Amino acid sequence: MTITRADLERLDADDPLAPFRDRFDLPDGVIYLDGNSLGPLPRATRDRLRDVIDREWGRDLIRSWTDNDWIGLPARCGALIAGLIGAAPDEVVAADSTSVNVFKLAAAALAMRPGRRVVVSEPGNFPTDLYMVQGLADLLGPDRVELRLVERDLLTAAMGPDVALLLLTHVHYKTGAVHDMAGLTAAAHAVGALTLWDLAHSAGALPVDLTAAKADFAVGCGYKYLNGGPGAPAFLYVARRHQEAARQPLSGWMGHAAPFAFDDRYAPAPGIARHLCGTPPVLSMTALEEGLKIAAEADLAQVRAKSMRLGDLFVSLVEQMCGPEAPHLVSPRDGALRGSQVSLAHADGYAIVQALIARGVIGDFRAPDVLRFGMAPLYVRHTDIWDAAAHLAEVLRTGEHRQDRFQARKAVT
Ligand SMILES: Cc1ncc(COP(=O)(O)O)c(C=O)c1O
Structure with a gap:
């Protein structure tokens, strides 16, 4: 059955974990699918670190080992x-x-x-x-x-x-x-x-x-x-x-x-x-x-249920949108056997990931050919999964990743 973006909007509206997203400082225009590599900045962390630096370290000094x-x-x-x-x-x-x-x-x-x-x-x-x-x-x-x-x-x-x-x-x-x-x-x-x-x-x-x-x-x-x-x-x-x-x-x-x-x-x-x-x-x-x-x-049962749903949706949407051009699925198709990520293989994997990052869809690449997309349920929305799959399909359809600027390997992939 064909999935529509409206289906995913409904899932977001009913998502019990949706309020957690606001606890993170996510940049506008970014779909962050790399929380399996580096989680985003929690808003509370910025305030807490400021306090630890200014008050606990700056003022209380060595006493903080015990006083704080x-x-x-x-x-x-x-x-x-x-x-x-x-x-x-x-x-x-x-x-x-x-x-x-x-x-x-x-x-x-x-x-x-x-x-x-x-x-x-x-x-x-x-x-x-x-x-x-x-x-x-x-x-x-x-x-x-x-x-x-x-x-x-x-x-x-x-x-x-x-x-x-x-x-x-x-x-x-x-x-x-x-x-x-x-x-x-x-x-x-x-x-x-x-x-x-x-x-x-x-x-x-x-x-x-x-x-x-x-x-x-x-x-x-x-x-x-x-x-x-x-x-x-x-x-x-x-x-x-x-x-x-x-x-x-x-x-x-x-x-x-x-x-x-x-x-x-x-x-x-x-x-x-x-x-x-x-x-x-x-x-x-x-x-x-x-x-x-x-x-x-967070309720870990809810986290797991949403993570499997996001992963299943991504697998289906990549196949729905990319058709025969869809990169090969490396992760287990059965969500119960898969962690909170979906990995795909493509010979041009590195360049495709770079082209996606330029579009604001951040995943990562693992040699020799794996594109990794992490679905952290506390801040990734169902509609993000739609948008990420749509960007991937567009990159593959237009061959955008073949541009020179996406070819050079950076030190961290
Ligand atoms: C399974 C696994 N173990 C260990 C590490 C890294 O360990 P460290 O924090 O010592 O760099 C990673 C990093 O991605 C990892 O994926």
């Missing part, structure tokens, strides 16, 4: 994130980057499985996850760590007695395909292995239940669907049952049991706090906290 509870930021942010990923507040902390957190937790997991050296992941996983394990293998030596890449369909079968850790990204960054977290975790546990889930494209975009899935460890980004700002601190999760045993290698003073005792010997803090390393970046963690407050207000 800067020191509590990692735990406060962690508790807000916990509510989005099916964890208890004391199982999550905000710290470092996702890359660094992968390193810390992969090392912790390997140490908890002495005699096993294999970390299983999949080819095409987000590179940093693989690179961090490769770095760990270089550091500890091949007799202690081996990274084994196994195709998605064979992951369960690859679980064996030499596997220490299964490291996967829950929602694939390029395709948007969702892994069965509970099923794969059970397969890992059946052979005595642990799991580490990268939730970069999951947290805030779809309901995640780490507790129900019996996941052991997780990490994730603050700057995507959590709208924490460019380079926002990341987070990590350690299931409570592992908190006594899990020791991370970056034994900085902020993870010490008593940082202000200034002891010469490292003694890990009890609980999740031992996974901190150095001083928290107060300005960026404050921005993250504002983003998280918004995410915490």
